[in-house]
Amino acid sequence: MKKLWKDPSSAFCLSFLLLITLLALLAPLLTPYRYDQIAADPLLGASWSHLFGTDEIGRDIFTRIVYAGQVSLLVGLCSTLIALLFGVVLGLVSGYYGGALDALISRFLDGLLAFPSIILALAVMAVLGPNIYNAMLAIGLVSVPIFARITRGSVLTMKSREFVEASRSMGAGDGRIMFGVILPNSLSPLLVQFSLTFASAVLIEAGLSFLGLGVQPPTPSWGSMLNAAKSYLTISPLYSIVAGAAVFLTVLCLNLLGDSLRDHLDPRMNKRR
Amino acid sequence: MNESLLDVNSLTVGYRDGSRPISILNQVTFRIRKGETLGIVGESGCGKSMTSLAVMGLLASPLQVQEGSIRLEETELTGLSAKQMNRYRGKDLAMIFQEPMTSLNPVFTIGSQIEEALAIHLPLSRSEVRKRAIELLQLVGIPSPEKRHGDYPHQLSGGMRQRAMIAIALACEPRLLILDEPTTALDVTIQAQILELLASLKEKSGMSMMFITHDLGVMMKMADRVIVMYGGRIVETAPIAKLYEEPLHPYTQGLWKAIPSADTLNQRLYSIPGTVPDPREETPGCRFAGRCPHARQECLAAVPPLVPMDEDRSVACILYS
Numbered sequence: 001m002k003k004l005w006k007d008p009s010s011a012f013c014l015s016f017l018l019l020i021t022l023l024a025l026l027a028p029l030l031t032p033y034r035y036d037q038i039a040a041d042p043l044l045g046a047s048w049s050h051l052f053g054t055d056e057i058g059r060d061i062f063t064r065i066v067y068a069g070q071v072s073l074l075v076g077l078c079s080t081l082i083a084l085l086f087g088v089v090l091g092l093v094s095g096y097y098g099g100a101l102d103a104l105i106s107r108f109l110d111g112l113l114a115f116p117s118i119i120l121a122l123a124v125m126a127v128l129g130p131n132i133y134n135a136m137l138a139i140g141l142v143s144v145p146i147f148a149r150i151t152r153g154s155v156l157t158m159k160s161r162e163f164v165e166a167s168r169s170m171g172a173g174d175g176r177i178m179f180g181v182i183l184p185n186s187l188s189p190l191l192v193q194f195s196l197t198f199a200s201a202v203l204i205e206a207g208l209s210f211l212g213l214g215v216q217p218p219t220p221s222w223g224s225m226l227n228a229a230k231s232y233l234t235i236s237p238l239y240s241i242v243a244g245a246a247v248f249l250t251v252l253c254l255n256l257l258g259d260s261l262r263d264h265l266d267p268r269m270n271k272r273r
Numbered sequence: 274m275n276e277s278l279l280d281v282n283s284l285t286v287g288y289r290d291g292s293r294p295i296s297i298l299n300q301v302t303f304r305i306r307k308g309e310t311l312g313i314v315g316e317s318g319c320g321k322s323m324t325s326l327a328v329m330g331l332l333a334s335p336l337q338v339q340e341g342s343i344r345l346e347e348t349e350l351t352g353l354s355a356k357q358m359n360r361y362r363g364k365d366l367a368m369i370f371q372e373p374m375t376s377l378n379p380v381f382t383i384g385s386q387i388e389e390a391l392a393i394h395l396p397l398s399r400s401e402v403r404k405r406a407i408e409l410l411q412l413v414g415i416p417s418p419e420k421r422h423g424d425y426p427h428q429l430s431g432g433m434r435q436r437a438m439i440a441i442a443l444a445c446e447p448r449l450l451i452l453d454e455p456t457t458a459l460d461v462t463i464q465a466q467i468l469e470l471l472a473s474l475k476e477k478s479g480m481s482m483m484f485i486t487h488d489l490g491v492m493m494k495m496a497d498r499v500i501v502m503y504g505g506r507i508v509e510t511a512p513i514a515k516l517y518e519e520p521l522h523p524y525t526q527g528l529w530k531a532i533p534s535a536d537t538l539n540q541r542l543y544s545i546p547g548t549v550p551d552p553r554e555e556t557p558g559c560r561f562a563g564r565c566p567h568a569r570q571e572c573l574a575a576v577p578p579l580v581p582m583d584e585d586r587s588v589a590c591i592l593y594s
Contacts, residue, residue: 162375169329169370170390170441171363173356180389184380 003264010260013253020250024069033060035067036218045238052242056228061239065246068220072250075135075215076202082140083197087147088190092178094148095155106152109145117142117200118207125213135214139204143197150193154186188265192258199254206247222247277346278481279305279328279449284341286327290553294339297552298323299505301341302579305449310475310482312496312513314489314528318549320505321485325451328483329368330358345449364394367447371454373435377426383437384410384422390444409440414470432463436470443474450475451483456491468494489532493517498585501525504550504560507579511586521588523565559591567592 004010023030038058045053052061094105112120124138158164159182167181208214209223217224222243229240281303287296298320305311313321326332328343330350343350345365350358370376378386387406391397397405403422410418413436426434435455442450452471456464468491475482484495492499492513499516501509501524509522520526527545547564550556558573559565565572572591580594581587 162370162372163378165331166368166370166376166438166441167378167389168331169362169366169368170444171359171361171393172389173359176393181378185378187380 004257004260007260007264009256013257013260016249016253017257020069020246021073023066024073027063027066027070030066031060031063033063035059035064035220037063045236053236053238055225055239056232061225061242064220064225065222065242068222068225068243069246071132071215071219071221072202072205072223072247075132075139075205076198078136079139079201079205080143080194080198082136083143083147083201084190084194086140087144087149088151088183090144091148091151091153092155092183095152096159096174096178096182102152105148109148112142113145115142118204121204121208122211122213125208130208130213130216132215132219135205135208138208139201142204143201146197147190147193150189151183151186154189155182158182158185188261192262192265195254195258195261199251199258202247202254203251276307277304278307278309279483280342280344281324281328282342282344284324284327284343285339286323286332286336287339287552288335288337295553296339297336297505298327301502301505301507303500303507303510305481305483307448307481308475308479309497310484310495312492312499313483313485313502314487314492314499315502316487316549319502321487321502322453323505324502325368325453325483325485328449328451329362329366330355331362331368360394363390363447364445365448366451367442367445367449368451368453369435369438369442369455372458373431373438374458376438377434379426382423382425383429383434383440384424387437387441387444390441394445405444406440409444410437412443412474413437413440414466415440431459432466435459435463435467439467439470439474443478446478447480449481449483451485453485454487455484457486457488464491471495489528501528505552506560506576507589508561509586509588509590510579511588515586521582521586521593522561522590523567523592524561527564559589 004014036059040050040054040058042054042056042058047053050060050062052065055061055064090105090109094102120142121138124141125134128134128138164177164181167177172181205214205221206223206226209221210227212224212227214223215221225243226240226247229236229243233240281301284298284301285296286298287294289295301320301324303311313324315321327338328350330353332338338351341351345361348361350361377383384403384406387409388402391402391405407418407422410421415421415433415436421429426437429437455471456467459467471482472495484492486492496513498510498512500507501522503524509516509520509525516525520529524545530543531545533542545564550560550563556573558575559577562568562572569591577589577591577594579587579589582593
């Protein structure tokens with residue numbers, strides 16, 4: 001963790017992510033407006049009372065950006081946790097037991113991977129109906145296969161290691177070996193993937209909301225704000241820019257953070273530096 | 274001292290190749306008395322490790338016990354489910370593996386790994402478990418055990434790691450400790466220390482040991498009785514002293530001749546010609562016949578049975594029947 005702060009790129013990413021998390025958490029304290037409050041004339045430019053101007057019906061854009069941050073980060077976090085939970089369990093079970101069960105789980109996951117993730121998430125949302133919880137589920141579902149594959153791969157390499165055999169010789173049962181012995185040895189790739197999947201979850205959420213299938217108005221979301229802003233691109237470019245920048249910077253930072261985590265956690269990469 | 278702890282009776286282990294059963298261990302019969310150390314010697318691939326894995330119930334599919342029984346005192350181990358077997362593994366039976374470098378879990382401290390072993394079988398509180406773990410570290414001769422308790426395996430040397438492995442294996446005071454070449458991966462001085470430690474631990478606890486090695490010098494030091502295995506069968510069994518003075522089976526004689534010694538310094542080291550036969554090639558006769566200097570026509574006809582020579586030694590060779 002200390003090493004991450006020493007590396008300038010990951011230090012920047014960490015600080016930005018902390019900043020945006022704090023902004024989102026402290027939103028009610030930071031702005032005098034509510035996110036659905038019509039505070040001034042529509043489409044005003046930047047000013048001291050409206051940092052990023054106002055939107056098409058006169059709501060404060062800064063307020064909506066930070067509240068949207070709550071939604072985007074929450075959806076991103078929850079869907080990544082859902083994916084992690086199911087992915088890890090499926091991966092452990094299929095890698096550990098192998099055979100027909102492994103084939104069944106792996107083919108199912110291959111099936112999920114065959115769809116582009118945004119299309120799959122769209123389809124799931126269309127079936128479940130658009131709201132924030134279904135968005136978490138849908139985005140979580142599309143990210144399950146990647147976690148399952150990483151876990152399965154690492155189970156396969158760990159399974160034949162001597163310390164696993166040694167634990168078995170001490171009387172450890174299957175569950176204890178899977179969760180207590182193999183899983184702790186597979187954490188670093190999962191941590192890296194967590195960061196990368198978090199980024200793509202934020203992106204997919206923005207995409208869904210942009211298409212009107214994600215979080216429903218008046219709750220703000222970066223995606224739906226971008227959608228609204230695109231009609232006023234010439235009159236109020238700042239609107240699009242801040243909404244886009246919020247998504248862009250968050251996703252970029254999560255991805256870069258994932259990369260530096262990988263660099264620091266992978267001992268083979270460490271030697272080269 | 275004469276009561277047996279482990280009774281293995283005509284144990285046959287193998288797998289099925291299509292419809293043809295292939296046996297890797299064949300009719301292996303031996304027993305280990307309470308407090309006794311039984312050594313198993315033989316070349317690589319002769320079934321030593323397979324025997325120990327079968328006793329531990331750790332045979333990996335497709336390998337399975339095809340015939341025979343393994344009894345731990347009153348309990349028959351062969352038919353037990355994985356869950357029932359887990360109650361004996363670690364508690365009554367413990368095993369130490371060859372590679373101390375890879376047998377410890379790299380992401381946990383050695384203290385927590387000992388505590389884990391305790392927690393699986395014994396209903397102890399957290400502080401009791403910790404206290405016991407430190408006692409165990411002390412018992413196996415790890416200096417400043419409180420400090421080492423929090424060390425990760427990569428912070429320890431090979432000898433210390435093997436000591437930690439021994440501490441884990443001894444955690445629940447097993448009645449039988451199986452050692453699968455426990456010192457092969459260590460250098461000679463450390464090897465001597467570990468053997469010393471094992472001998473003194475055995476003296477203190479009165480447990481039985483099954484000691485697998487291909488190092489006859491180590492065997493001399495550790496074992497009370499020795500089984501010589503070849504091609505998945507027992508070819509000779511005898512107390513170590515008798516085996517040393519007068520090896521009967523040609524294979525045992527060959528093994529003995531292959532030990533380097535000071536007076537054969539400038540000679541080419543003896544080795545038994547040929548290699549261990551593939552278990553898939555079924556031969557009706559003695560498995561060793563192809564490499565045996567005394568082989569005759571009859572050797573190829575039937576497998577020689579293990580014939581008792583006197584009260585505590587037997588040999589499976591046509592020369593003695």
